[in-house]
Amino acid sequence: MKCYPVPRENLVLSIDNLKDDIPEEYLSHKECYENVIRKGSVLYDIFSELSKDRKHKAHQAPSNAYRISDGIMQNVNPFLLHFALFVPAITNQATPEQQAEFLKHGFGIIGTYAQTELGHGTFLRGLETTATLDLETDEFVLNSPTLTSYKWWPGGLGHTANHCVVMAQLYVKGKCHGPHLFFVQIRDIETHEPLPGLKLGEIGAKMGFNTADNGFLGFHNFRIPRNNMLMKNSQVLKDGTYVESKNEKLTYGSMVFVRVYLLSDMAYMLARAATISVRYSAVRHQSHIKPDEPEVQILDFVIQQHKLFISIATSHAFKICGLWLWQTYSKVMEDIGKGSMDRLPELHALSCCLKTTSTRDAGWLIEQCRLACGGHGYLMSSNLPSLYTTATAAITYEGESTVLLLQTARYLIKSWKRAMEGESLPATVSFLSEYFNKRYNKWENTPKGIVDGLKLVVAGVTKMCAESIQKHVSRGQQYEEAWNSSSVQLIKASEAYSRALLCEVFWFEVDKVSSTLSNNLAVVLKQLAELYITYWALEKRGDLLVYTTISKDDLDKLQERYEELLALIRPNAVGLVDSFDIRDEILCSTLGAYDGRVYERMMEHALKSPLNAETVNQSFHKYMKPVILKHKI
């Protein structure tokens, strides 16, 4: 995977014409887009210059530096798909010769990833766009046979990209070989006009992501060279011979990359929301704790700590698990490069459930941060509303959450069956064998004891799912029907698995490195990890009571320990969010600025509203006054 060197923050943030005179929320839909293209082009130019000086680092671990652009854009960068999917799809799915050919223009082309259609997003085998080999001309002919086959949603497709990687059903000599990827130019490089045979446009305003330029694309007998099919895994030869892939799911590899990346991405989204809401909670004084004392910082309310500290801990959990998952991804990609695909199903299962949990948690936790800031959190200038709409989009894109959890459940059920047959299992699911063989311990009120307990919940629910499926089959349902009938429990098994993974990796990674850290840092990180694990043990107390030997007394002790941890973290709370080290220019928040001048910044921002340019708006004289005068008594 090529990663683009990201310019240092100072370099980017020092560029004058990247600053906005008018806050984006006061621009029209069209002005918003034009504004991000203006800023994105400057960034793109910087990337181009920087990349000429430095080698691309393949398989670079996720870094949120590219989110500088979000700070500059104060929204989604329409060029993001070029980097997030278009280039990775080519580097993962094209031959070296094709990569050299398709990427020879470097930043000279702007791409996107066009897979989803108006009629299909989840069920890829149902996609309707066709790519039919024309043997005589050595070309593929692309068509959108129905309205529902129009590509719909790809980021940057509406007006930004001039190329895309298209997922289409491959037809050779009348036979359909399923979804394959094709490199397609869609606009003229010079004029940017759509090429003949294409219908292009943007899909309209959305809940958020409004600068992502999500678009639609229809093909009408659109021809591309045969060599434009990405042929690393499967090939179509000049004589029409189809050489199938060693594993047809390798075509879906680009989605795994983004799913893996999103865990780190959500860590960063949460770090921003936590920084804003914790800093604001240290500035905001409201009400009393002791009646005869001054109004307190709202951060001193324990319930405010309960709302916010989990976001600090979760950001670290996602960052640490994101790096762990990235290492797994890199190792599996390396193995695939050597011809071994043994661990691909495990990686797919891990990326599906962790992408889902991280995006869902980021959504509700950012909303919780907003709500904890009262009315001021509802201002666009707080940046919490935008963080929320940007984060929650990820619950859907790159694989809708329900669908991905069912994919993980598929892996858990298969692993359970292997455990029943005495097969050895990968470390990430080996607890299923221990459970099956009744090799597990009594409850312990320790972080490790909680992790073991959460794993017992996974094993117990997975066993219950397997039995439910078997029960439906024995009553005459086909396996797929029995699967559908058991899907509520299957989702529960995957959710439990994802939570157990996050708790286990977070705790043991922190524990592993703590001896290398200064004592103070190790203490604070362990407090955050223990807070995270204890929080979720209490949230999942029902399941723990069903599947482990935990007692009511154990739960009371956990609640007590949880509240102790809140008090221990309170003195470090502002320091912890400061350590996320997110500059004001990237935080873009009147509530979360480092200097704490909340009220002055709120007023400065309010005065930028175009409505405040005059004391009386023209609508008074045009509309209100006639009515007032007419009905004046």
Ligand SMILES: CC/C=C\C/C=C\C/C=C\C/C=C\C/C=C\C/C=C\CCCCC(=O)SCCNC(=O)CCNC(=O)[C@H](O)C(C)(C)COP(=O)(O)OP(=O)(O)OC[C@H]1O[C@@H](n2cnc3c(N)ncnc32)[C@H](O)[C@@H]1OP(=O)(O)O
């Ligand atoms: C300006 C910026 C500057 C610089 C930037 C620099 C760097 C940035 C770099 C990275 C940034 C990264 C992220 C940034 C953040 C966000 C990204 C930006 C915007 C959003 C982009 C969104 C893009 C999209 O949404 S693309 C479309 C996504 N669509 C999907 O995910 C579709 C979901 N559906 C599916 O995956 C499949 O259809 C299915 C899994 C649901 C069903 O599969 P299928 O129908 O084939 O049937 P099954 O029978 O269920 O499966 C068969 C077997 O195949 C296995 N399987 C399935 N999928 C996979 C897979 N992906 N990998 C491996 N194996 C897979 C499955 O397990 C079955 O196996 P079994 O053995 O038979 O059980």
Ligand SMILES: Cc1cc2nc3c(=O)[nH]c(=O)nc-3n(C[C@H](O)[C@H](O)[C@H](O)COP(=O)(O)OP(=O)(O)OC[C@H]3O[C@@H](n4cnc5c(N)ncnc54)[C@H](O)[C@@H]3O)c2cc1C
């Ligand atoms: C902000 C944003 C950006 C996007 N960017 C891109 C992009 O750049 N490129 C691209 O190709 N796509 C992109 N997408 C599209 C995205 O990948 C799809 O929306 C997603 O895959 C879900 O597909 P769908 O919307 O067609 O929903 P559907 O697949 O129609 O699913 C709708 C609902 O049906 C249910 N459902 C569906 N299948 C199942 C099942 N098997 N089992 C149980 N329930 C099921 C679920 O509740 C699901 O939410 C983007 C989407 C968004 C919101």
